[in-house]
Amino acid sequence: MFHVGGARSALQNWIYAKQQGGVFVLRIEDTDAARNKPEWTEGILSALDWIGISRGSYEGPYFQSANAGEHRAAAARLYESGRAYYCDCTREDVQARTGSQYQGYDGYHRDRGLGPGPGHALRFRTPDEGATVVVDLIRGEPTFENKLIEDFVIARGDGSPVFLLANVVDDMTMGITHVIRAEEHLPNTPKQQLLWEALGVKPPIWAHVPVVVNEKRQKLSKRRDKVALEAYRDEGYLAGAMRNYLMLLGWAPSGDREIVPWSVIEDEFRLDEVNLSSAFFDEKKLRAFNGEYIRALPVAEFIDACQPWLTGTGTIAPPPWQPEEFDADAFAAVAELAQTRIAVLSEIVPNVDFLFLASPLIDEAAWTKTMKDGSAELLDDAVAAFEALESWDAESLKSTLEAVGAERGLKLGKTQAPVRVAVTGRTVGLPLFESLEVLGRERTLTRIRAARLRLV
Template identity: 65%
Template structure:
């Protein structure tokens, strides 16, 4: 084990922050922070000029901060930019050429297919001994060993042997002299003193090539650890074309940062007990790279929502109210700004906190408080407004109009109306709830009605009675 652990997280600024990348970042962060002077190096791999956008870099930093990886932490180093070391990478390719560890090649794909008779075979080494020098258009290839094996000692997957004669002489610089990813990656890792490379298993196929490059530069290869792939409910690898994979999307929907951090830490690893919901600081201390599983990790959105519900219920009430404000204000709210009443929301906030799993759900639990009338949901209306519903509404409205306006008195009034018509309270509640709140499911009815107020409640009951009469 190196004296000082230096891990790196190397995303490309070409899109939203993938949950798989977030998981990798968290595992790297935990390994770095477990050592007093450990370092987490953020390197932005920005050499794809056509797809890079500056705002994505800001997005990466913001997403990392959301999952407890902060630039201000002493363990954080960077961000560095791969494009800033292009000269060093070019110099490294020339060094390999001068040392006889790489050679120039002018073969085209068409020529290779003609020689091998196949589109799928790797490079056949045709230019190995031709002694070509650099010219525009000639690629530089690494000269892989003819014999022996490259053993990748992986903390997660164990030792994997790659026969050297099965590794083609791969390109390390394009015809214009620009280094390719596999070379730039190794050069930057060596330059930055990286001791551990912890990343997704999709990079495993590149690892023997990178290890050969480390050895060619006279550097001791890092500790390798390839994390299991993350899959959806159909056991397919998460795909941005098919699945919701952006961390920003989950945050925007109302998943709490602490929930996402907790859940992502458990994708492919577990602390070995039955406790799943625990603070990140505790997870960080318990994390062990050698305990990461080889098998794929299921990203269970239902389980994530259940986690989030637990975290929401654990918030102090004031914290919950603050967290909900984003969805109670335009453009998220379905009511006009002037219709929102903070006092009314505070009166029902504690009731809502026990029921929602995702913060964005708050609007459907409280919209009836701020809209001019009850929201209309066709399915709820059809379910609740059956034969006898009009009679219950009339009887309840009459009793509520004459009684005290407290949750207890309102319940007693509806119980009396139900008894009058030979119904249990549960059956009698349904049409009243839909008339007042628009839905068959929601916050406790009597507490809700008390907050809405006598005038609006009775108006909504009258409106429902009129609609049933017209029907």
């Protein structure tokens, strides 16, 4: 699944490339077979499509595995030039010599002349002196003392290059000029920069954006938090709202505003304005954003956007009605009312399900709370009054039920509660009288009578 933090980084790279007249490159780093499946790649492509980075508008996807020959050739060049050496130490060997599992490799094989062979890993010879300065568009020039960087592995005992080297070689091969990624990758950057320099190529310009955290200020984790972009898509978040919100994680447009057109974000985003502090992914705020975006849709677009949940296509769970029970005209009649009441598109189902079911899904807690002493008689009176109506419209229904309540000394809110539960199954939802108008006289009366029988 595509992590929301990765989606933010993708958007930032996408915008920056467009601003600079450059090219956004998508590379699938697939050399770890256990973590690579074709359907997972398709998931990334689909998530990018949804968020607005559509196929055909970028280079790729390229696959790291296709460049394996270049990776091995680079490892060989580093060895032949003396910038790397072979080592057969196990983790246990290093721990035994240093006396600690927390200390890094001690350079034991640096000058022992061990050649290539089974189980011999290739290590980069880190300079003993000086420092590696990383030019970062967000963080300035972080500096790392070389003596604190261990001689790190660049190829495994079976000869396969590790990610650090493969990543550098791929960037070189593809002419990557800028790398925008999360700050968690910053500790690896001096190692990568040393590899660039050892291979005789100028390193790219880096930009490490703040890590995304949850409400406890912990890094968002797929084991603990809802982080998959697809999960938000399938719940009914709009791509525009998600795009807008993700770009606010560590950055803000000019003025006292947050919900802005995408064209404004594309024009105003600047990497050097990104905040260094961790970015809080506030799901409640995202939900509010999404509600604003939903309410801003033209009604026809809102109706179209709701279709997957109404017709049971491409959703997490099918609706409680059968496809043939769905009435598009009935939904269109209440769509504008529903549009103002939901924050995510999946909420459309519990708001309108009563229109498409033979009988409503009763919320038992709502029933218990609402159906008090006197409710049976009130429902009897409501049926009698509704039966006598000449015009079945929202205004007539409201004034009629208002009169029923007045005879009992009840305000409209108390009067309509039992009727709402009898007809819709819930205490909250769309405006009652507009709902009854769409539901129709026969179905409305049938449901009120059924509720009355249950109270016997």
